[in-house]
Amino acid sequence: MNQSVLLQAIVYLASGVFFVPIAKRLGLGSVLGYLLAGVMIGPAVLGLVGKESHDIMHFAEFGVIIMLFLVGLELEPERLWKLRMPVLGMGGLQVLLTAVLTGGLALTTGLPWQPSLALGMILAMSSTAIVLQTLNEKGLMATAAGQNTFAVLLFQDIAVIPILAIMPLLATYPVASAADHHAHAALIDSLPGWLRPFAVVGAVVGLVLVGRYVMGPVFRIIAQTGLREVFIATALLMVVSISVLMEMVGLSPALGAFVAGVVLANSEYKHELESDIDPFKGLLLGLFFISVGAAINFDLILEKPLLVVGIVIAVMMAKAVVLAVLGKIFKLKTDQNLLFALGLCQVGEFAFVLFSFASQNGILSKEIVDMMTAVVAISMGLTPLVFLANEKLLLPRIGTKETEEKEQDAIEEKNAVIVAGFGRYGNIVGRFLRANNIGTTVLDFDSDRVDILRKLGMKVYYGDASRYDLLESAGAADAKLMIIALDSPEKSLDLVETVKKHFPHLKILVKAVDRDDSYEFMEAGITHIYRETIDSSLRMGVDAMTLLGYRAYQSQRAARLFLKHDERNMGELAALRHDRKQYFSSARQRIRELEELLSSDEKDRWLKDVEDGWDPETLRNEVRQMFP
């Protein structure tokens, strides 16, 4: 492999590893950390990366695409339909009004109307990457501000398409050579004009149909192989293919990924996809932010500091005012409106794409593009600080910090119980709880079973329950009980550890296969342990006694007492077992244990209670003596 690639990887990774934890520690958020890292390694400070950072940024834009795919996954079609008002109304008005206002400002500087309009439209964009990442990190996505922010960002992503279509019409400079043209327009440009709309519609319809009817079975087949990396590869392949397809027909790849996400939002592999792709999103977004930081042209800023700062402030103010007015119209409370308006007031990463497109099409001059690129980068860099200022300085003064709104369209159902493993054991527990109207979220790793259960209308999620991210998306943070009914003892122990580490509030009930299993769970500190055979064995014993002529009540009481005795016994043996491990092989140990068990079953140790109840011999004797 090319060594310089690896060296670059070291530079990028090291800067992220170094600066992000510091930024997090200082309460600045990860986005600002990455940006800082970029500034540090960029030409302005250390100069470790140079021109190639633009290519890297282009590559890292894929992180934005993955992010929108994930956003789509979280958004079932019904929910998207519910959001149509904020998306069209709020989003549409935001883009329109901001474009008019900032474009108008540009006009006053003496620019012709075409570049002013182009600037206005470009500056209307906000940063999906920074804003969603920050809102997620702060857990604000479910608030009214979060939902509206999301709606506006969604509309902006859609609006990129018509903007790209309008741009060429605004050209005032001679167009650069055709070779400089964006590669993505190649296919659609080669088609005759009348065919283009069909190609676009066909691509989108094809995407929906494939997502709906082909990807489900494909993921099922892949999942059955049990190879996780192949599943991840399939997921990535799908997202990459979608972006390429969308680019070919001239649509925004991010929008395509979003549509694919929405289509798959109802699939049983939703959570698995989410947790598999999420790390890629994080890494690529980090890379993206670093390259944004590195791309800030400090020379230009130092040349005309006042002008740059002035433009940054003017743009952000203009955007914030438009947003605040919209927030007011759409009846956001003051604190929510602040978050909404200040959160979206930067210019987003789409601007970089649109600027380069605009300069290639001869709409904006090189000077303006350079200047504005710096402005955009600074405004993005300021966003985490704006969030911070809002949180620390403004919100405390308002004092009406709204609690998260838990609306019916919240992303996850909030069930009190999570059942991991819906096999022969877990399904009984789950059915029983459901029959008592106790909400249960089921996690299972058997794709055939998931399929069947879903056909029966149950909420079952596919995935490895011992993984933190799956637990998180299944709502472990809000649940009360974790029922572990997995077939594999090792997996159960993994899950116990994950739960204890990340969700210590969850009470754990675990199924054990046998005594050995139970000892392991006892050592892990679990108190609710259920051996899968003990109850039915004892029930059989009870029926055997009853059929032999013992009284039903006596047999049952005996079984209950025996169970208690056995469990107490197990606690004692668990302690002994540790010392003995060294001395005996496990087979030898099991026989030894059986011996101990049988000898401890002597009646005087446990059956005493059965015999002492009712009409004890002592009473009989005493009565005989008292009334001779």
Added chain:
Amino acid sequence: MSSVLILFAHPALEKSRTNRLLLKACQSVEGVTVNDLYEEYPDFDIDVDREQELLLAHDIIILHHPFYWYSSPAMVKQWQDLVLEHGWAYGREGNALVGKKMLNVITTGGPRRAYEEEGYNRFTLRQFLAPFDQTAFLCKMIYLPPFAIHGTHRLTEPEMRQYASQYKSLLTMLTTDQIDIEDARTRQYMNEFIID
């Protein structure tokens, strides 16, 4: 002809020879149904519908149990709590049991003289049974005095057999309506009707 339902409740029948004999004896009498509660519901989950149907199908209800702590074993209480529902057995709408007769059949270790006001237990058996009396009254049933076997701890085998046959006679008299109910209500013990 009257039909008799025996609600039998003994948590440790394996220890009680007397009750095993009594239970065997009553099973052979025509018109008598024995409902062995601890055997039927070892987990205390009483089938209320089944129990109410049984009650409706019989004229005389006998609660047959050992006398523990001056009352019945826990199962009888559970049975009362669940089966004698408001609006069914008692209350303005509760008329399912109107006119039926009810009595207790009791075995107790203490001799009869221990159940006197001057005796070891300070109250008579009839006094201890006041809650059952009132239960019957509230359900518009006729409460009859108990048939009791005292001093079970020292009964000899022949004595036990004798009591068993007395129980059998009582059941026969009840099923064939040979007992004057008005007279019976004034007595301390149903035992008084049996001459053998």
